[in-house]
Amino acid sequence: MALITWTEEQYGTTVAVADDQHKTLFGMLNKLHELAAGGNRLSVGNQLDELINFVVKHFQTEQDLMQAKGYPDLAAHKAEHDKLVGTCADLQKKFHAGQAEITQDTTAFVKGWLDSHIPTFDKPYGPALNG
Ligand code: FE2
Numbered sequence: 001m002a003l004i005t006w007t008e009e010q011y012g013t014t015v016a017v018a019d020d021q022h023k024t025l026f027g028m029l030n031k032l033h034e035l036a037a038g039g040n041r042l043s044v045g046n047q048l049d050e051l052i053n054f055v056v057k058h059f060q061t062e063q064d065l066m067q068a069k070g071y072p073d074l075a076a077h078k079a080e081h082d083k084l085v086g087t088c089a090d091l092q093k094k095f096h097a098g099q100a101e102i103t104q105d106t107t108a109f110v111k112g113w114l115d116s117h118i119p120t121f122d123k124p125y126g127p128a129l130n131g
């Protein structure tokens with residue numbers, strides 16, 4: 001069963017590019033969640049790198065859109081992004097150094113972050129970014 005499933009009600013922002021990227025991100029996280037249950041370390045590492053690269057790209061997309069619209073909450077929103085990227089970069093470094101493993105607790109943590117961040121920070125930018 002998938003770890004996370006996109007629905008309009010829970011995750012819809014009304015911004016098409018953001019919704020599309022969230023759906024892609026969820027797919028990548030679901031794949032990592034499956035691999036974490038018993039995939040080989042190389043596959044887990046590749047999927048982890050791909051996911052983190054995409055997360056960084058997605059955050060940049062959101063920040064560019066907010067910047068272009070002069071969105072007032074950009075700084076607070078970017079601070080949330082930067083915190084997660086810092087956590088991910090640390091974990092990625094440790095994983096590749098053989099000092100940490102990716103488990104389903106890791107993927108559940110990312111799901112929890114998304115479940116909080118998208119409704120609290122992403123959904124509110126909808127009207128401003130569409131305006
Ligand atoms: Fe987002």
Ligand code: FE2
Nearest residue numbers: 062077121122
């Ligand atoms: Fe965001």
